[in-house]
Amino acid sequence: MDPHLLRTFVAVAGCGSFSTAARQLGYTQSAISQHIAALESDLGTPLLHRRPVGPTEAGERLLDHAAPILLRLDAARADVLRAAAEPPGHLLLDLTPSAMTARIAHALTGIRRSMPGLDVTVRVAGRQAVLTAVATGECSFGLVDGVAAPGDPLHLLDVDTITGVAVAEEHLAVILPDAHPLARRTGLRLDDLLDARWIDAPEVAAPLPDLRTAAQSDNPAASIRYEGTDASALIALVAAGHGLVVLPAPAAAGRPGVRAVPLTTPRLVHRTELLHGRNAGSAATALVTALTSVTAAGTADGA
Incomplete structure (x- = not known):
């Protein structure tokens, strides 16, 4: 063919x-x-x-x-x-909207200080677009986030020319309007929310198919779909009462009109992985080291 x-x-x-x-x-x-x-x-x-x-x-x-x-x-x-060759001095980073955390931003700062001549471009895109860009060599490497059981890898493309390295795992929270009757809970079970109204935001929030798989149910179902990559706009929809989403706990910190309540059951985490080719080059290799070092330090400090 x-x-x-x-x-x-x-x-x-x-x-x-x-x-x-x-x-x-x-x-x-x-x-x-x-x-x-x-x-x-x-x-x-x-x-x-x-x-x-x-x-x-x-x-x-x-x-x-x-x-x-x-x-x-x-x-x-x-x-x-x-x-065959490495483009000199340029590093293109594609990442999903929820992948850029404070630790990752700090690691990127360290790389730029240690390699002052490095030209860095950062682009935000959806999960599939980031995966494809890394696999096809369009970008130097990518940061992709998703939902997984603690310690489990993300289910990504079956392409053996790219490598995924875990750089962060964070707790997940259900984001609710501040006036929601469950907003003052100390924790929430997904089973208790299956019939609630949800926002399907596959590029920003925990994908609803992943939550359905974890709940072993046909729910949660979407009342509205959000196809953007702006987390602020998504959280504004939650604050306005259009539905719930599951995001990494820090995502809603300081956001007006919403509360982040820890998701206690099932045990899931927000996992971020760095993707790169087998011959990623010195800049990408240095970033892998910096990201994993920052993550390990944060874990040791109880962050």
Whole structure:
């Protein structure tokens, strides 16, 4: 299966249009049609309905496989290029909105002091975007957060060219409006909140599918979805009574209109991992050391 044809198929299916996919990929529309015809001939089955444009049942199956296949190809290319050369003096850090903690910011400050000529760029993006950027070599490394049992790794991409290192584990809290009847509790069980109104904020808060898995329930269910990456805006929605979220406990500190009540059951933590390629370079290696050292010091100090 030719990966160029597979990329074309994914683009057409995503755009719902041959002409739009052609503009996106820089091909003529006739070339796009030829790519799809060649892929369908190779697999011996139609992959796209033409009017309107959309995947057939076989095409849906192929889409399920296409993203990880193409990602692994991009990751392999990035791994080879990392081994061949390291861009001098520049470090690009992608991170998820809840990954930047005070400890991590402090570690980054230490790196810049020890390497004064280092040019650093920090970008905030969603979890999938950060994972893909690290795997494909678009960024030097990434910081990704998520929910896990204490000591367990995050369930990330199955790409063996990137490495994940735990740099922080924090307690989780349920964020409630200040006037909520449970806001003065000293702790909350997830089971007691399954029927509450929740905000689905997959890029900032604990993803609802992870909470459902932990609760072994079809709930909690979302009353509203937030697709941004701004934690302040999300907490404002909570304060206005649109629903609850689970965040690392410090996230709501000093925020008006909300209370952070520790999540006591099930036992879950907010875990942050540093992701980097196998040949990450001296700057990224130094940051790994700094991050793990700061985390270890904070743990020893009882932070």
